Amino acid sequence: MAQQRTISPVDGSVYVERTLAEPAQMDAALENARLAQRLWRTVPMAERAAILQRFCDGFESHRDDIAVELSWQMGRPIRYAPNEVRGMLERARHMIAIAPEALADIDVGPKPGFRRFLRREPLGVVFTVAAWNYPYLIAVNSVVPALMAGNVVLLKHSAQTPLCAERFEECLREAGLPEGAFQALHLSHADTERVIRDPRVDFVAFTGSVA
Numbered sequence: 001m002a003q004q005r006t007i008s009p010v011d012g013s014v015y016v017e018r019t020l021a022e023p024a025q026m027d028a029a030l031e032n033a034r035l036a037q038r039l040w041r042t043v044p045m046a047e048r049a050a051i052l053q054r055f056c057d058g059f060e061s062h063r064d065d066i067a068v069e070l071s072w073q074m075g076r077p078i079r080y081a082p083n084e085v086r087g088m089l090e091r092a093r094h095m096i097a098i099a100p101e102a103l104a105d106i107d108v109g110p111k112p113g114f115r116r117f118l119r120r121e122p123l124g125v126v127f128t129v130a131a132w133n134y135p136y137l138i139a140v141n142s143v144v145p146a147l148m149a150g151n152v153v154l155l156k157h158s159a160q161t162p163l164c165a166e167r168f169e170e171c172l173r174e175a176g177l178p179e180g181a182f183q184a185l186h187l188s189h190a191d192t193e194r195v196i197r198d199p200r201v202d203f204v205a206f207t208g209s210v211a
Contacts, residue, residue: 004159004186009075016073018162018186026191029183030200033125033152036180041122041150043178045100048148052096054175056089059167063089066167073161074132088136092144099148122150124202127195130165131207132158142205143168143182151203152181156192 006016021029040048059066067081076084106118126146130139139155146153157165165184172182187195196204 002188004162004188006073006160006162008072010072016162020188021185021191023191026185026187026195029154029185030125030195030198032180033154033183034200036178037122037124037150037152039178040147040152040181043150045103045148048150049096049099051172051175051177052092052144052147055171055177056092056096058171058174059085059092060089062167062171069163069167070135070161073163074135084134084136088140091137092140095140095144096148099145103149120149124151125154125200126151126203126205127154127156127201129192129196129204129206129208130155130157130161131209132160135161135164138207139164139168146203146205147177147182154183154185154195154201156185156187156195159186162186 001022002020004018004020005014006018007013008015063082063085067085068078070076070081070084071078103120108116108118110116126142128139128142128146135157139157143153143155155165155168165186169182169184185195195201196206
């Protein structure tokens with residue numbers, strides 16, 4: 001099985017090592033996501049918000065450890081690392097708060113005998129590919145809105161910051177998010193492309209290099 005190593009820019013040591021997902025694991029993750037989305041899309045907005053608020057609270061309770069991990073993975077000086085943790089929580093809580101209004105039905109004007117409106121429906125499975133340089137601020141911009149809108153999320157993080165994906169998964173699980181509604185995958189570039197091309201993926205949020 002292929003391995004992924006994260007070399008810390010702090011001292012050149014191997015800080016994290018993970019086994020990359022095999023094709024069967026990728027297939028299972030996609031199937032689990034499709035099944036989970038059928039349930040998650042029916043969960044009322046207020047309940048989704050409560051789960052994600054608990055996610056924020058849990059994440060905040062681990063903020064010191066998360067900041068240290070962040071520095072070791074991608075080299076940001078430790079005195080600055082808490083800023084990203086704080087910024088991520090501010091963004092997440094703001095997006096949770098505005099979701100009911102942002103996702104509400106849109107009245108398109110009167111017509112005799114009709115009630116006319118536009119309604120936003122969940123897309124399904126969102127695949128987020130996040131970069132190393134702002135690993136929480138980048139990922140949260142798609143993870144939280146997607147979940148609040150009734151979608152499920154697969155997150156493939158940079159090989160430089162794999163623990164960031166795992167922290168999302170850990171805190172969302174502890175918050176009570178249904179199984180399969182969020183999954184972290186450690187993937188090679190080639191397998192990332194395969195997931196992007198998979199017809200079971202309905203939307204891709206990608207941040208990466210020019211190549």
